[in-house]
Amino acid sequence: MKSVQVKELCLAYDGFQVVKGVDFTVAPGEVLGLIGPNGAGKSTLIRALSGVLPIQSGEVWVDGTDLGTLSDSQRARLIAVVPQAEPLGGAYTVRQAVMMGRTPYMNWMGNPGPRDQAFVKRALEFASLADLAGRRIAELSGGEQQRVLLARALAQDTPILLLDEPTSHLDLQHQINLLSLVRRLAKENHLAVLLAMHDLNGVSLCADRVALLVDGRLVALGAPDEVLTAENIAAAYRAQVEIIAHPRYGTPLVLPLQD
Amino acid sequence: MSRKSFLPALLVLFALLLAACGGGATPAVAPEFTATTAPQATATSAPPTPTPIVLVDGLGREVVLAEPATRVVALSTSITESLFAIGAGDQVVGRDDFSTYPEEALQVESIGSLFGELPAEAILALEPDLVIAAETIAPEQVTALEGLGLTIFWQANPINFDDLYANLREMAVLTGRGEQAEALIASIQARVAAVESALEGAEDRPLVFVELDATDPDNPYTVGVGTFLDTLLALAKSENLGARIDSPWPQASSEFLIDQNPDVILLADADWGITPEAVAARAGYDTIAAVQNGQVFPIDSYLTTVPGPRMVDGLEIIAALLHPDLFE
Amino acid sequence: MRLFSLTFAVLLAALILSVVLGAVWISPVSVLQIITDALPGVELSEVWSAAHAAIVLDIRLPHAILIALTGAALAGSGAAYQGLFRNPLADPYLIGVASGAGLGAVAAMAIHWPTELWNLYLIPAAAFLGAMLTIWLVYQLAKVRNIVPLTTLILAGVAVGSFASALTSFLMLRSDAQIYRAISFLLGGSPLTGWDPVLAVLPYVILGLGSLIFFGHPLNVLQFGEEQAKQMGVSVERVKIYVIVIASLTTAAAVAFSGVIGFVGLIVPHLFRLLGGPDYRKLIPLSIIGGAAALLLADMLARVLLAPSSLPVGIVTALAGAPFFLWILRRAKREVFW
8 A cells, every 4th residue: 555646746758848846646545537638748647657758857756765766677566557558469368468467576587476377367357357368459349458458457466556548449338347447446455546537527436536737737636526617627628618516426527518 | 788888899709709710610621821922823834743732722722632633523614624625524523504515524413503502512422532613612612612621722713825824734733634734725825826926917906895794785794904805805906995994894884885986896795695786776876886887796705705725716706806807 | 388399390300301301312321320420439330421421410410500590590589579679570680680791791702801811700700790780880870868769770770771782782793703602692591511600600599599588578568569568667678779689699690601591580480470379488489499490491492402503592481481471461361460
């Protein structure tokens, strides 16, 4: 159980200042939803936290450890990422792909020990992929492929989980499924989850807190009904919306208005 | 170690490996190459003696034979022809695919083509006591054959008649055919002298272009300085247009040809279907003196490019073509 | 596991055939006797000719081993390159090893070495040097600070390679009758016989391929993209550098002594990917064994078809490789194997 603290993080990319002095913390068991318009820096932030992008200034801490001091392998034991589903690696089976999540723990030849097998088994079950374990990824549907990526991140057994637009290509059923899986993960396994998404209503249902990123700056951070207000949305997305309470759960629902 | 020092370290490692291996390779017969400035042999022209034969070949290697060779493998057309011409035909047990003269040579077993990997197995199977190689055999191939226990004598291609005589004498010593070789040399010398004396009164020195290959008709290949054919042209009292280009096997553009306006064009590629009419029909060639005066002639490529005893035939043919009034 | 045993069996069969078959007919029994007699401590009464013994022990056996090492090096490196670049068209010559080696070899052939400087290993060393310099140049051109973008690497490799090839052609045309010698090298073929080339190549191939086998798992992870691989803890830039350097060295050593043989490095990995799946932990060792067997078979054809002359083995691999590649393509349309 660990939390991740981002302190005054600045990220530059191709000469552009993409993230400007961002501060936030995700606690164990918490789902923090990261929203904002395109180009706001959500993906950039996720990539920096996972070590793919170099940090310009600022720090990222996981409890008492500065991520900047860690090797790729050490960082991978703390942070796992569920990226958007892509057609890469399609020839591998589901089990092979999920096993790759154990890379930080296995030897150089990637031969799994009993612990690795156990983690993979649990991850496959959690993502309802046990029946599909022997199928090649390219033969699966979009929703199934996304679940493979989730299972792989699970197998990586990290206290921190980052998800980058995990529902973008999924149909409604799979969107709902995935988000409830993520919430279960956070609550049952006490993971600190950072979830970057376009789908404001999905975030509203799934996240404990929401962070609104506009132009690289954190302009709002708080409970969903504090952040998902008509004024905030209008300022950030330049779109007129009306906010109502979800009839069953009471969480804010964002309803777009036509011009 | 840093990335920058990785590469040089690897190169040093390879160099060391090379040195280690190179030092270990000791061929069966000949010692290391010795430095010589005169690559031709220092043999005598007297008949062979029963004492061991020691000659230095064209690569500076000392080759030793206990007695004249009786099982010779000839690795070039000219060498095969030369061996038969000095009467050593019966001692030839192997030839390459292109050695087709004289007719008796066709009875000798061919070891295949010399293009690419040497047919070492076929050569070994013939159990020769001597292999005579020409310039087409690369030094590493010579060493490779040595490593298999064979005795090899390498000869550079002759580019004039003196070179030819020296090569013939070497072959004579190696095969014990001194007398016949001297007779052959004498007859060739006589014929060359005859041509030279006939040409003494020659008033003109025609500019000659020899076409070796016109696969690209706009850029035909010719012969330059450093080839036997260039020597023949000089002996035939003519000027070789190809000598104006700086290479033994130069490529001349059509423009150059038209500009230089040769008096005679000799077609050494006639064997491959190039006719004087075809040449005359090429664009712009109608301005060339040779074409206008009907001085485009096919010549036998074998007799003019295979550096063997019959080059003198080639000389006679060329001289007659260039100075018909002096040769009836 | 069955696939491994099968491939290994084919390799053994190919090795045996390579020693038994050749331009000159020697009975298999004689071959066996000759080899047995050559083993330390064994003495058989000699009923074979010295020429045959020389053919088997000094020509065929070392040649077969050299060819096997070359095939293994090419296919093993090819598999590693395909994994690294995530590109089915990748072969060991992708970033310029062949062009560089060709230029080095032809440049050495074009020089008229004085006899006191001449060494049997001059041309292989020049080829090796040419290959490594080309790789280094391509790497320098492609790298951005400490990162090597793969696409840039390929483009730089193509550019430098084309330049080297053009220079090579120019040298070939300008240097008298060395064209045949140069073409021999560029079509694949080793003018060196005997055991020395084998000993020279052996350390590079053994060490190189042995190391590449250990990159099987990182290459698997890399198939999901460099970002995802890094997120799973793989030191991506280090893996890239190591694989490029090791595969290039191994290929360069093979090419230095055996000339430029095409298709093996491209086709053999695809074949085993089709038969055994995309797991590089199996694919690389399989390609190594299979590559050795494939090249031995191609070389056998090259030596026997036009006996006593031999075709350059690169022609056989291309002639056999092309229809094979088409067959793989047809299979690929029906099932996912990349």
